[in-house]
Amino acid sequence: MPVTAPQDAQTLRILPWLVAIAFFMQTLDGTILNTALPAMARDLAENPLRMQGVVIAYMLTVALLIPASGWLADRFGTRRIFILAIVLFSLGSLACALSQSLNQLLASRVLQGIGGALMLPVGRLTVLRVFPRSEFVRVMTLIALPGLVGPLLGPTLGGWLVQYASWHWIFLINLPVGVIGCLVALRYMPDLRGERMPFDTLGFLLFGAAMVLITVALEGLGSEQMPHARVMLLLFGGVACLATYWLHATRARQPLFSPSLFHTRSFSVGILGNLFARLGSGALPFLVPLLLQVALGYSPAQAGMMMIPLALGAMAIKPLAKPVIDRFGYRATLTGNTLLLGGLIGGLSLVGGDTSLVWLIVHLGLIGMVNSLQFTAMNTVTLLGLSNEQASSGNSLLSVVVQLSMSLGVATAAALLGGFTHPGGDEAVLQAFHLTFLCVGALAMLAAPLFLQLDKSDTHGPADDSSRLTE
Structure with missing residues (x-):
């Protein structure tokens, strides 16, 4: 893709870091909150097992507004929308910290989600229009690096802030980053506008x-x-x-999304597979900290540190994803990996008070590795068969499905947990978690028959197509 909006050298150096900071804010916020839910519930006089709305409100808002982000950027300019996104995200963070009730917190998370829905898509669109196609993969790889650090830092930082300060600080730390982001965006974010297409x-x-x-x-x-x-x-x-x-x-x-996208078989399978597979993986960041704190008595800091193996496992498998997919193909990789992922999630039903800490760390690390390979293979197989004209719309729909499926995963896990929870003390709560993990693992396995529908021609391809989607 040619450079459509030439910029000075300093802008070309700063812009990727600016978008990377926005990505980091999003991924940090998405992971730092989960370890704080029990403390937030106590402070707001709520049941910690009923706090799923705080997570769902944000993810659902992001899913809702992603389709409008490109149109808004074309209509009002990338700089204006990007700065507005940072401001809304920061104001939403402040409102979250000041919330005195669950309803206020939910409304604040919606405001935060509006900003989050616009930040990364508009930033990525700007990078696409400023850098030549030959540089796009390199730049998007740079932007994705902070996204790997967020899940590694978020749960631990959230746990320590809750234990040694208060849960309010998990939102307040966004404010100085937001101020810096706005100042940098005013100077270095290009003000690009596209052709004004009608919006559906x-x-x-x-x-x-x-x-x-x-x-x-x-x-x-x-x-x-x-x-x-x-x-x-x-x-x-x-x-x-x-x-x-x-x-x-x-x-x-x-x-908004053309039905013609589904004429491509690999796209149809990938979208549906994403929906079911992420029902399981999307529930993990919500369920695991709750299990550790509510059922097993871990402190917030301990629960946060126990999420590190998930992130380390995800990072460790990244270099091996392409060789594995090239060796076995998408069909075999996704089918086998999906069954393995569901089995590992269901295996958390064996965790109890007498479970070895080493075994738990290994188990969570394996889940992180399998999860990361799943995401890489699913994202690529979904988009690899689309033409250049379809890629933008297909990528947008995939982004929506990713957010929506994680939101549905949390909602489903919370519904199962609520249904299995009965009066009876700590043993009854632990049993409810065990049954929930079994069901969530089974839900994730439902994607395996879908991936078996891939054609032979879909089973090998460019597993590192970062130019279309980076996760």
């Missing part, structure tokens, strides 16, 4: 309503305050909106 407002509303209704319905299954009749109405309403969107998209001139 009806499709956006239908697709967004479907995501919200289905997620709230699943979240309501884990809540004691929502009647089952209301849950069913929300669930069927969401399915109806999704069906209506599909019919609308087949007739719209420029739909």
Whole structure:
């Protein structure tokens, strides 16, 4: 891709780091919160097993607004939208720290999510338009590095802040980074605008309503305050909106996501596989810290440090992902890896008070490795068959599905945990976690038959296609 917006040398040096900082803020926020949920629940007089809404509100908001990020950047300019995103994320962080009730915290997380939904997509779009295609992979690799540090630093930092300061600081630390980000963006973020394409407002509303209704319905299954009749109405309403969107998209001139994307078999399999596989992996950052603190009595700092093996395992397997996929192909890699991932998640049902610390660390490290290989293979196989004209829309839909499936994973895990939890002391709580991990592992395994539907021609390809999606 040619350089479409020439910039001075200093801007070309600073811009990747600016976008990398935005990515770091997002990944840090996504991992630092989970170890703080029990402490937040105590402070807000809530049940720690009912705090899933704090996680879901952010991820669902991000999923909702990703499709609009490119249009907003084209309409109002990349600099204005990027700075607005940082400001909203920072203000949302401050509002989270000042929240006095769960409802206030949920509203603040939505505001934070609006900023988070715009930061990385707009930053990545700017990089795409400023750097030549020959440099794009190198630049996106640089941007992705802080994203690997966030999951490594987040849980540990969150645990230590909660134990030795207060949970409010997990949000307040975003403020100085946000101020620096705004100042740098004012100077070095290019102000680019694209062709003003019509936006599929009806499709956006239908697709967004479907995501919200289905997620709230699943979240309501884990809540004691929502009647089952209301849950069913929300669930069927969401399915109806999704069906209506599909019919609308087949007739719209420029739909939000074109149904023609699904004419590519590898894309269809990859999207559906992502949805089910991430139901399991998306629940882990929520479930594991709760298990360690609520059921096993770990301190927040100890629970945070126990998440390090997941991140280290993910980092360790990265260099091996391409050789493994090249050797076995996407079909065999994804099918076998999906079954292994589900089995490892289900294996957490064996963790108890007498479990060896070394064994637990090894188990979590293996999950991190298998999870990372899964993400790399799923992302690449989803996009490798798309044409250059379809790549942008396909990547956008994949980003939405990633966020949505993780949100649904947390909602599903919380619903299962709530359903299995009965009065009976610590043993009953631990048993509820065990049953939940078994079910979540089984849900992740449901993606294996989907990956078996890959054609022979889909089973080998460029496993390092970072130019389309970096995770």
